[in-house]
Amino acid sequence: MTTVENEATSARPTPDIVRPYGDTTGDGMVQVSFTLPVPHDKRAEGAALQLAAKMGLDPALLVHAKAMGPDFTFFVVYGRVNHLVDLRQVEVVEREFPLLSPKEVNRAIKSALRRKLVVVGACIGTDAHTVGIDAILNIKGFAGEKGLEYYNEIKVVNLGAQVLVPELVARARAEKADAVMVSQVVTQKDAHIHNTTTMSAAFREAYPAGKVPLLVVGGPRFEEGTAQRLGVDRIFGRGTTPGEVASYLVHALVDSKEKR
Template identity: 80%
Template sequence: MSSEERSAFHGHQVEPGDKRIVRPYGDTSGDGMVQISFTLPVPHTKRAEGAALQLAGKMGIDPAMLVHAKPIGDTFTFFVVYGRVNHLVDMSKVQVVERDFPLLSAKEVNAVVKQKLRRKLSVVGACIGTDAHTVGIDAILNVKGIAGEKGLEYYRELKVTNLGAQVSVPELVEAARAEKADAVLVSQVVTQRDAHLHNTREMSAAFREAMPAGKRPLLIVGGPRFDETMTEELGVDRIFGRGTTPGEVASYVVHALITNKKAKV
């Protein structure tokens, strides 16, 4: 542990403006208190509660307090544990994908497309595989939008084709071809057995196979449990996580395809 970390660890020498090393906050600054929840495949008994505390201890929570336990059927129990961790977070070592494009209004997006592309920009969206969670992709595409922002259908210069749920990869590639898609937007919400990763890899490989480099659309995936740093591994151009708004997506599309000069004009 460095001397800086040690100071922060003892909780009193972190200057108000110094946010490099931080610890969780519960009751008092830097007390390291966290709350976690999990389920164990055991009936709700005293022993089960002891098992939950044992797990919390092994996770480095010390002392750990069981603040909630509730049976889920006869053979599972849900727990909430509150307690102290000694770990520190070094903010300078945090790795995230920061927004590296300007956030534009719908009016600005329309103006760029109209002036620079001089045709409508075609967007094809779908929820692929067996995934039927369409609320996320609809939030991005439908006029109704989300979080006070209208979806991409509202943008006059975008032509949106929303294929809906449970679209197969071949169907998606075909639709992208038919619509001359500039961008393909795929949603994956279910992550059981890494379905979102497998489906995304299958999708990007199919586009690579079906279309020559330079002719394939911009590939974007989104969903609440993606790791936004995995673009290369998944073969896509951009990943959007939870809380994404349509404006961010429209701004990125315009940036990647037009302002940053990749468009098939």
């Protein structure tokens, strides 16, 4: 096939209605994994196939089953679904601000604020996973981008893991934080949702109306578009880079100030 033919093939428009792809195009094959609270035996495998059938997999093939201790079994099931996906009904949250280089971020902050922009970050509650917050704040950064510590016009205060909400509020007040960033990885029993709403309520109680720092939350299990419901200004999901966060800070704190 020639280069022109390759380009033509890759430029083929995506259909509006699609079906899952497994072995061949449009075969509807999917693979799912789950755990049942039963010991691993033939009855457990039958229960897994029953669940798969109720999920709409027909036929369903049990491809993996492994005991997880004496009372639980982990399963992987492969099967066909008849469901279709309508791409016209998919809602996407678009980024509403331009991506800036570190120089552009520093220049904007210095020009508008005439001081350093202060960011306080932490993992709150029982969450001890600092990889996410460190990737954004620490100078080593993430995905080839240096963290916010690299920016000359940003002061970063990283409180680390398992920080109590009252401690976070107190430190933010002491540092006169412009923005507070919280990372939440632990999601058992919706701990990330509870911690976020608790944190938001605590800040709004501790600060006068209109004086609350920018509240930014990140984590792999947050849903896009739920920031308002959780009481925060912005939610960042998996794959977010320091450059995106820095650009958002300029958009939310610097550009908005200039417009006022």
